[in-house]
Amino acid sequence: MTDDEQEIFDKLSELLQPFNEKQVELKPQTEIAVDLAIDSVSVMDFVMEVEDHFDMDIPLNVLSDTHTMKDMISVVQARKKT
Amino acid sequence: MVDLLDKNKALMERMQRVAEAGSRVGPVNEKLLSPTRAMIDGRDTILAGTNNYMGVTFEPSCIEAGQKALAAHGTGTTGSRIANGSYAIHEELERELAGFLGMKHCIVFSTGYQANLGMMAGLAGPKDTIFLDADSHSSIYDGCTLSGAQLVRFRHNDAADLDKRLTRMGDTGGGHLVVLEGIYSMLGDRAPLADFVEVKKKHGFQLLVDEAHSFGVLGPNGCGLADEAGLMHEADFVVGTFSKSIGAIGGFGASNHPLFETVRYSSKPYMFTASPSPASVATATAAVKVLAREPERRDRLQSNSARLFHGLRGLGLELGCDEVSPVIAVKCADEPSTLVMWNELLAAGVYVNIALPPGTPGKLCLLRCSVSAAHTEAEIDRIIELFATVVAGNQLATASA
Numbered sequence: 001m002t003d004d005e006q007e008i009f010d011k012l013s014e015l016l017q018p019f020n021e022k023q024v025e026l027k028p029q030t031e032i033a034v035d036l037a038i039d040s041v042s043v044m045d046f047v048m049e050v051e052d053h054f055d056m057d058i059p060l061n062v063l064s065d066t067h068t069m070k071d072m073i074s075v076v077q078a079r080k081k082t
Numbered sequence: 083m084v085d086l087l088d089k090n091k092a093l094m095e096r097m098q099r100v101a102e103a104g105s106r107v108g109p110v111n112e113k114l115l116s117p118t119r120a121m122i123d124g125r126d127t128i129l130a131g132t133n134n135y136m137g138v139t140f141e142p143s144c145i146e147a148g149q150k151a152l153a154a155h156g157t158g159t160t161g162s163r164i165a166n167g168s169y170a171i172h173e174e175l176e177r178e179l180a181g182f183l184g185m186k187h188c189i190v191f192s193t194g195y196q197a198n199l200g201m202m203a204g205l206a207g208p209k210d211t212i213f214l215d216a217d218s219h220s221s222i223y224d225g226c227t228l229s230g231a232q233l234v235r236f237r238h239n240d241a242a243d244l245d246k247r248l249t250r251m252g253d254t255g256g257g258h259l260v261v262l263e264g265i266y267s268m269l270g271d272r273a274p275l276a277d278f279v280e281v282k283k284k285h286g287f288q289l290l291v292d293e294a295h296s297f298g299v300l301g302p303n304g305c306g307l308a309d310e311a312g313l314m315h316e317a318d319f320v321v322g323t324f325s326k327s328i329g330a331i332g333g334f335g336a337s338n339h340p341l342f343e344t345v346r347y348s349s350k351p352y353m354f355t356a357s358p359s360p361a362s363v364a365t366a367t368a369a370v371k372v373l374a375r376e377p378e379r380r381d382r383l384q385s386n387s388a389r390l391f392h393g394l395r396g397l398g399l400e401l402g403c404d405e406v407s408p409v410i411a412v413k414c415a416d417e418p419s420t421l422v423m424w425n426e427l428l429a430a431g432v433y434v435n436i437a438l439p440p441g442t443p444g445k446l447c448l449l450r451c452s453v454s455a456a457h458t459e460a461e462i463d464r465i466i467e468l469f470a471t472v473v474a475g476n477q478l479a480t481a482s483a
């Protein structure tokens with residue numbers, strides 16, 4: 001991971017902690033909904049925290065192609081630029 | 083090859099846990115005795131989880147209208163209105179509803195769920211953006227997905243959060259639709275409509291209010307939250323269902339928009355499903371007339387709601403919202419205790435809804451009551467009494483454990 005990716009990963013991990021009830025260890029390849037066994041509402045609530053932290057909109061449509069922490073990093077990176 | 087239902091194994095385990103706790107997901111009403119009473123497991127049970135807000139399900143004029151329509155027009159329409167044509171009674175219902183709402187146009191759908199699918203998909207397309215409240219009903223989420231629009235979720239009942247998101251989004255070159263609910267079905271809270279209208283004036287979006295739980299219930303004319311707030315003219319589109327205050331099955335969308343009738347042709351959930359059956363249509367029409375003719379039902383619902391709200395609050399129970407509403411949810415500690423209490427309430431003679439995550443906001447476990455104008459004061463008092471024995475005791479025990 002680049003420094004930028006690492007920084008986003010760290011932040012995402014922090015924002016995800018309140019939803020990570022099973023305390024699953026987070027890695028770039030972690031599948032957020034599946035590995036943490038969290039429901040779709042929790043995933044959307046997590047995304048809302050990400051939107052607020054990075055001051056960006058992440059339309060729900062994006063989520064159908066966003067599964068892993070790495071996918072989420074890419075989403076944040078792409079939306080930071082535009 | 084993977085078995086498609088393998089992914090439901092966890093769900094099966096949860097269903098089994100619920101069954102082991104002695105519950106069925108949805109009990110069986112063996113015989114309805116009235117809008118507020120049924121025989122369940124051989125016991126005369128008070129129904130406090132039906133959404134039968136106006137208590138019209140056994141209204142003689144509605145039953146008679148349904149029976150007459152059944153005899154005159156048959157059991158079903160056997161197709162959609164686009165393919166098979168409308169019945170005169172479909173159009174009569176649409177005129178009746180439009181008149182009740184004081185709006186120019188009304189389109190009837192076969193259920194409220196389909197009304198939301200049909201309205202979102204009929205109004206918005208891939209170039210548009212829909213801003214929806216985080217606690218929106220599933221039918222709104224599904225309608226939004228079906229529309230192909232860009233979807234932005236804002237924090238529940240938070241007009242400032244919507245403002246922030248609209249500002250950040252700016253001009254997208256497409257339309258912006260904001261979707262709110264009159265009364266939220268799980269916690270009973272209302273959208274702060276005046277605050278949202280301020281944001282509307284600033285950004286100029288189009289506004290849809292789903293009045294599923296507030297149509298017939300709120301406002302001087304019973305039109306819903308927008309009526310109560312004196313802001314009917316700000317609701318560009320209103321959605322409602324017949325499954326609650328109307329006591330039938332079906333749904334509608336209404337608007338003053340001059341192009342609104344085109345939604346019939348831009349909305350697959352209208353075009354590609356059978357139109358509501360004659361009996362449903364006729365009972366719905368009769369029920370709208372009852373709501374218009376008997377505003378005292380709203381007063382009775384209001385006083386019954388206040389009685390239950392203050393009664394439950396007086397027991398020290400934590401409720402879903404701070405204002406009197408016909409939806410009164412009691413917050414419980416966790417899933418196992420909620421299941422136990424729900425069963426005990428049913429065994430003692432009151433049926434309420436059990437609502438568990440992910441169907442609830444904020445992972446809440448709820449015992450949800452819905453009040454009816456048809457409840458007697460004695461029934462409301464009995465519900466409070468049973469919550470006192472079954473729930474208040476248990477909650478205090480959990481709190482001190």
Ligand SMILES: Cc1ncc(COP(=O)(O)O)c(C=O)c1O
Pocket residue numbers: 193194195196198219221263267292294295323324325332333
């Ligand atoms: C807010 C809301 N919208 C729509 C619906 C769907 O209505 P129907 O039961 O007619 O499908 C419901 C209830 O089920 C609801 O609570």
